[in-house]
Amino acid sequence: MKVYPDGRVEFGSSAVILDHAAKNGEPVIVSHAHADHTVRKGQILASRETKRLLEVRYNVNNCEGLSYGKPYNLDGVKITLYPSGHILGSAQVLIEGSGISLLYSGDIKLRRPSSCAPIEIPHAENLIVEATFGTHLFQWPRFERILDQIDKFIRDSLHQDKTPVFLAYSLGKSQELLSILKDFRLPVSVSKTVFQMSKVYEEFGIDLGTYTLYEEEEVVPGILVIPPQKARYLKLANPRFAMVSGWALSRNGSRRTQIPLSDHADFGELLRYVDKVNPRHVWTTHGYSRELASALRHRGYCASVLEEPPDPDLSLPL
Ligand SMILES: [Zn+2]
Known part of the structure; x- marks a missing residue:
């Protein structure tokens, strides 16, 4: 060999x-x-x-x-x-x-x-x-701690009258996040590529909860999930961003909230x-x-x- x-x-x-x-x-x-x-x-x-x-x-x-x-x-x-x-x-x-x-x-x-x-x-x-x-x-925090971080980010954002926007890769990370967000019982909007990939997951019987396609509106109810490269073009009126990635552990000092949920x-x-x-x-x-x-x-x-x-x-x- x-x-x-x-x-x-x-x-x-x-x-x-x-x-x-x-x-x-x-x-x-x-x-x-x-x-x-x-x-x-x-x-x-x-x-x-x-x-x-x-x-x-x-x-x-x-x-x-x-x-x-x-x-x-x-x-x-x-x-x-x-x-x-x-x-x-x-x-x-x-x-x-x-x-x-x-x-x-x-x-x-x-x-x-x-x-x-x-x-x-x-x-x-x-x-x-x-x-x-x-x-x-690189040592991931306990999963429960990551869930607490997600929960706190959503609560704090809504409390400040801002839309919580999760930046997550459109294939894999977004769907892992959607399956977690099911339990939050808030409306979830997703960008086009996240939507397309999520539909394939559903073809194979994976339940990702309810979500709708984000169509570039200035206001959305609840939570938004988009890939990181879309953040700078976002038309949303009052966003607050959280990056969802294992690399979060090496990004101390970033302006954005960092959530170390890794695949x-x-x-x-x-x-x-x-x-x-x-x-x-x-x-x-x-x-x-x-x-x-x-x-x-x-x-x-x-x-x-x-x-x-x-x-x-x-x-x-x-
Ligand atoms: Zn990969």
Whole structure:
């Protein structure tokens, strides 16, 4: 088996491409529908939910939809998708062939999600893990504390006669937020992209409560949810903003309220995740990949950064 930084994995004469554009027309496995993981050309394999999100979001019509847990034979290599708890349709990819197993995490969340399937963690001998928040600087507060922050932000805003506006990515974070806001029993308006993505969630039976499409009015009743890039163009008369993101923990001093609701694993959860997979070798990629690889080595793992040449002192099971 050989693993390359561009997402290519070779098992003997077979190749699997993970979340990257294929150079030779080979099939690509897309872990989930976020733009930094998605390709739009070539033969795409993804979960059924991701297939639908790609159709609606990017007009992709060349994707084959797979069910979680059902093995798929790709040129003699067994591919199985497992829920990763990140957004609707997000998947870890287990690849098995020539007596070797490799798990690609994609983006993962260990906290039980409100709007998608919870993570299921399989064992694999080799692991590629996304290190987005892979440093001790990131440790999420207890979920109840985040709910209290959301509640306080809404109450304070309404008390000041302002409209509480949550800035949340249109795919994933907005739907997680909508499922939380159901309990507040206030009218909720959402921007067009949030509305479109939410309708796909509902196609797959996810209850996001009642919400209406925001049509650029100056006044809306209750709460508004829009993606961050829309804030500067907002026509709303009296908004008060809260950014909803794991990066909130690194944004002390911002004028906006920061709510650290994340769809990613924090540092401790990443370590727990690797312990559960229990691999012989780990590659870290993206984000704080060096920091995470170093922490894993301290815990006794044979770990290296995918984008860097392997340490000659480490014996890698390649
Ligand atoms: Zn993602």
